[in-house]
Amino acid sequence: MVSVVNNGLIKAPARPDLLQIFLQDEDGQNILGIDDGALRQSLRVEIVNTAGRDLELQPIAKNVLDGRTYHFAVSFRPGTLVDISSISLGEIAEGWTMQTKGNTLYFGMAAKTVIPQGERMTLTLENISAASEGGSRGTRVEIKYDQLLYQGSNETVSGSRLLYLNIVNQRGKKQIPLYVGFLGSNTILNDGQENELTLTIQSLPNMSVPFIDLSPQEVSSTLDNTSVTKVGSPAISTSVLSLQDIQLGKIRPTEAQIANSIIVKPDDSKRTEGILKCRGANEGTLDQATKFTITFDVAATASDAPQDWALLNTNDADEVRISVESNQENWGFGGKETQGISPQWSYICQKGWQVSGRQELLRLKITNLKTILKSGYANLYVHFQNIPGYWDGYITVPIHKGPLVYREDPAGKVGCIGIGIDEPKAKLHVKSSPGLHGLRVEGNTAIKGNTAINGNTNISGDLEIQGDIKFKSKPFHIKKFIGEENNFRIDTEYSEQEWIVIIAGFNPTFSASTNDAQGQRVYTFVKSGTWWIHANCVGSAEINWDINVLAIRKDWFEVIGKF
8 A cells, every 4th residue: 555645755665675774883783881971982873775776865954854854763762871962973974964852863864865775874873872770781772764765766665673782881890800611621512412511600819919019218117126127139039028917917027038038018009909799689670780691602403504603503502401500599590582593591690799709609500402513612601791890791611512521520539531421430431323333443452451341342453452351241151051851942041132042062861771862953043032942862752961052142243144
């Protein structure tokens, strides 16, 4: 449906694919910082013509630019910005005019302008800052367009887009004293098995206090023993003494020790690292509480593009579970969301607390990690927000995908390497996969010490073993069976699926009253899934049998032919 507007132009129906619009900072991120105006930030509104036709902007004079007549409008939610009136247009926006009304910026082009199909136009908003109320948060920004024409026609088009903008804290220090890593190994198997990792977030110890060395005069004027006038010089000194420790009586050096030492005191002119503080939800709104968010790189399952950089694909990412393993009393689960195709888990500080020295803030157990992506490193990200005195940001933690993992044993005494198994139980634990040998050795191999083999082992080449070889199940069995009658059958109870059973020797005992037999038949056969013995002496009715059989496990021989 089309409609005719008062200026004679035809209003075309809105098309969602007409324009592609981006709202980004100087680094290409959808981020706006809380900085109280100190950083002089800028946001770029990038508009790409995806209509398939050239678009034309009819001139709009500055004096008629308002909420009803504009080419583009950018509307923020109330309370998003510090002062919308301080925003200005960047120099690159030549020919554009801007008006402010409420929480909206209106833009118009003063001259007739064409946006060719596939081309982009950029409006740069200078001197823009986010309001600190509400802390780090997300917000929506509406970008509307109007008074656009398809070139060569009188059809005008209009519409709007809702874009997401991250409000982050950029006040205080940029470098935060946090350590984020895994307890133990950062390796997982990439053969589709379930893996488990433990993530820890810890505070770093306070930075060392900067010191300055004292002259002999300063030492004499500050110590009770004013006769001390000699202090060691850097060239001849053998130790360092703290003036504060001497004054507090923690150490009582002799004059000889002072003469051979450099004495130092804290340098008050240099700033030291403060104590890390976590703000709790009980200190303000939920958005103002300290928060950690966990996410990782995910690849689209149906994509043909290389996926080495990703940790999991989309199907496996949905199965991952994360839970708090320690400090549960300080943290609450903030929910699981999805940004794009990557899931993210949030944990919110419940009550404010001070962190000093090296202290663990949060420990998380990550389970059901299953990946079949190629070997290599992938990234897990820990985003932190609303830590007083520091910028919001994130720390990247690498995870290695591959066929081999390193784990501590349950007792924590020794590290174990697993190939094909996530929880190795030996220094080297190898588990075979369907269609593959657990171990294949080509060439000469020397093994010193006891060797336990459970499963298939294929060795091509000479094998020299110094020590004992122990098998969980012996591959050869010799067993004696006794029959007390002629033409008898005995079940050996060896499974036909796992063993082959052959006669290894027999000894018939005839009765004194019987004649010698005309012939003997002794053999093994399969019945109902197990091996049986059949023994018969033709022409003799009374006879006893002693029969030895050799049972060989089937994976230890090859059948060439049999009757």
